[in-house]
Amino acid sequence: MDFLTPTTWADALAAKAEQPDAVPVSGGTDVMVEINFDRRRPPALLDLTRVPDLREWTHDDDGRVRLGAGVTYARIITELGRTLPGLAMAARTVGSPQIRHRGTVGGNLGAASPAGDSHPALLAADAVVEVASVRGTRQVPVAEFYTGVKRNALAPDELIAAVLLAPATGPQQFCKIGTRNAMVISVSAFGLALHPGRRAVGTGIGSAAPTPRPADEAAAFLAGELDAAGLWESRGPLPEGLAAEFGHRVRAAAAPIDDVRGTAAYRLHTLSVMARRAATWAWDEHRGADARRAA
Amino acid sequence: MRIALTVNGARREVDDVWEGESLLYALRERMGLAGAKNACEQGECGSCTVYLDGLPVCSCLVAAGQAQDREVTTVEGLGGSSEDSGDEAELDPVQQAFVRCGAVQCGFCTPGLVVTTHDLIRRNPEPSDPEIREALAGNLCRCTGYEKILDAVRSAAAEVRS
Numbered sequence: 287m288d289f290l291t292p293t294t295w296a297d298a299l300a301a302k303a304e305q306p307d308a309v310p311v312s313g314g315t316d317v318m319v320e321i322n323f324d325r326r327r328p329p330a331l332l333d334l335t336r337v338p339d340l341r342e343w344t345h346d347d348d349g350r351v352r353l354g355a356g357v358t359y360a361r362i363i364t365e366l367g368r369t370l371p372g373l374a375m376a377a378r379t380v381g382s383p384q385i386r387h388r389g390t391v392g393g394n395l396g397a398a399s400p401a402g403d404s405h406p407a408l409l410a411a412d413a414v415v416e417v418a419s420v421r422g423t424r425q426v427p428v429a430e431f432y433t434g435v436k437r438n439a440l441a442p443d444e445l446i447a448a449v450l451l452a453p454a455t456g457p458q459q460f461c462k463i464g465t466r467n468a469m470v471i472s473v474s475a476f477g478l479a480l481h482p483g484r485r486a487v488g489t490g491i492g493s494a495a496p497t498p499r500p501a502d503e504a505a506a507f508l509a510g511e512l513d514a515a516g517l518w519e520s521r522g523p524l525p526e527g528l529a530a531e532f533g534h535r536v537r538a539a540a541a542p543i544d545d546v547r548g549t550a551a552y553r554l555h556t557l558s559v560m561a562r563r564a565a566t567w568a569w570d571e572h573r574g575a576d577a578r579r580a581a
Numbered sequence: 582m583r584i585a586l587t588v589n590g591a592r593r594e595v596d597d598v599w600e601g602e603s604l605l606y607a608l609r610e611r612m613g614l615a616g617a618k619n620a621c622e623q624g625e626c627g628s629c630t631v632y633l634d635g636l637p638v639c640s641c642l643v644a645a646g647q648a649q650d651r652e653v654t655t656v657e658g659l660g661g662s663s664e665d666s667g668d669e670a671e672l673d674p675v676q677q678a679f680v681r682c683g684a685v686q687c688g689f690c691t692p693g694l695v696v697t698t699h700d701l702i703r704r705n706p707e708p709s710d711p712e713i714r715e716a717l718a719g720n721l722c723r724c725t726g727y728e729k730i731l732d733a734v735r736s737a738a739a740e741v742r743s
């Protein structure tokens with residue numbers, strides 16, 4: 287086995303081009319488990335922890351946060367809790383403190399597990415994945431990045447450079463069902479973002495389909511109902527039954543299976559409950575922000 | 582391959598490290614530091630917790646090569662003496678509290694819990710019970726039922742504050 291240790295982004299891309307079967311390793315919280323258990327014996331490991339660009343977050347020219355693929359969950363929580371509240375909420379639920387000190391959003395995207403907790407938050411925020419190779423850079427909307435169970439849109443010579451996310455302009459929520467309060471792979475998960483500026487709603491479903499996926503019809507329904515009733519401006523209370531109907535429509539967007547962590551029926555049930563609650567909490571926060579401004 | 586790193590304040594060079602090897606394996610089998618324990622090798626139990634550049638991590642999930650030129654502190658490096666002198670006075674206050682409170686039964690989880698607790702108290706010398714539970718969520722103990730461990734964390738925090 288080779289152990290490749292590029293110290294610049296250009297060297298990392300060159301190494302991946304030269305050895306496309308080299309497995310990138312960032313926090314190692316997925317890769318090292320596979321190696322420790324003999325599930326994977328790659329011809330080479332490509333250590334990305336020495337590439338400074340990956341470990342930084344900045345603002346791009348469009349005002350978006352450019353979150354380097356190697357920024358850890360712990361840093362997202364402490365440094366980006368206000369700017370990217372949905373992603374930070376999701377990050378707080380990942381594993382344990384030790385896992386959050388190492389695990390990264392780039393690694394979550396690389397693994398592309400339908401249960402990865404960053405995905406619902408990235409989907410709800412309309413994140414864009416910046417991928418690169420020696421051939422160039424391209425931007426992939428996150429919903430198109432997941433191509434199958436644990437499969438993603440990366441070509442063999444490509445690496446994930448960063449995730450691009452607009453700072454939150456409204457409330458965001460992340461809900462996760464698990465058997466305890468820490469160290470659990472989600473049974474089901476849901477991310478929600480309100481985008482009051484463009485009167486839109488963003489959604490993301492986790493662990494309830496072959497890939498993480500948005501609930502676009504449900505999101506358009508909720509945004510449309512809020513619009514029709516003039517509620518984006520008035521910030522009045524949610525009409526009776528609207529959040530529950532939104533929950534039903536989110537459930538309809540899922541395609542879960544039975545597995546060791548839960549049944550399909552339970553996943554569908556929890557999704558409709560989480561979506562209803564997330565919508566209620568987010569709307570209350572939206573209204574509260576107005577009340578605070580008026581005060 | 583050869584790796585060079587700082588462990589408990591001293592520069593170490595180790596040869597014949599396998600490229601897929603974990604930092605935990607290198608510490609235990611190549612550097613003779615058996616404090617960090619190997620229980621699950623999948624990040625679930627925290628018994629392999631060490632500081633890597635000042636952050637507590639599961640050393641079973643760090644590739645040894647990723648620790649090149651980094652600073653590692655293991656449970657052996659806490660307290661006044663890095664050598665095991667057996668002198669309790671030289672133990673770190675967290676280690677003393679675990680002894681004092683009877684927070685150790687088989688002891689397998691203890692080194693990881695000591696490092697994690699050390700980190701918590703360093704950041705937050707007056708942790709609430711929920712904060713303690715949150716901080717220790719990545720460390721499993723199969724013997725004690727955790728009550729004595731929580732006592733030890735509170736006791737160590739009080740000791741450090743006084």
Ligand SMILES: Cc1cc2nc3c(=O)[nH]c(=O)nc-3n(C[C@H](O)[C@H](O)[C@H](O)COP(=O)(O)OP(=O)(O)OC[C@H]3O[C@@H](n4cnc5c(N)ncnc54)[C@H](O)[C@@H]3O)c2cc1C
Pocket residue numbers: 309310311312313314315316317318319334355356379380381382385388389390391392393394395396397401402403404444445446447469470471472623624625
């Ligand atoms: C005990 C434990 C608990 C966990 N709990 C959770 C949880 O609650 N929620 C959750 O979502 N996940 C959880 N995980 C899984 C894991 O921590 C996450 O998926 C994490 O985001 C992986 O990040 P990493 O940097 O450690 O990835 P790595 O293990 O380094 O890499 C993961 C995958 O991504 C690829 N990769 C990494 N970086 C790049 C890049 N820049 N470009 C291209 N490919 C790349 C790797 O080749 C690999 O295929 C847990 C893992 C453990 C061990």
Ligand code: FES
Pocket residue numbers: 618619620621622623624625626627628629630639640641642
């Ligand atoms: S041995 Fe590393 S977490 Fe269990």
Ligand code: FES
Pocket residue numbers: 684685686687688689690691721722723724725
């Ligand atoms: S004392 Fe035995 S595992 Fe904790």
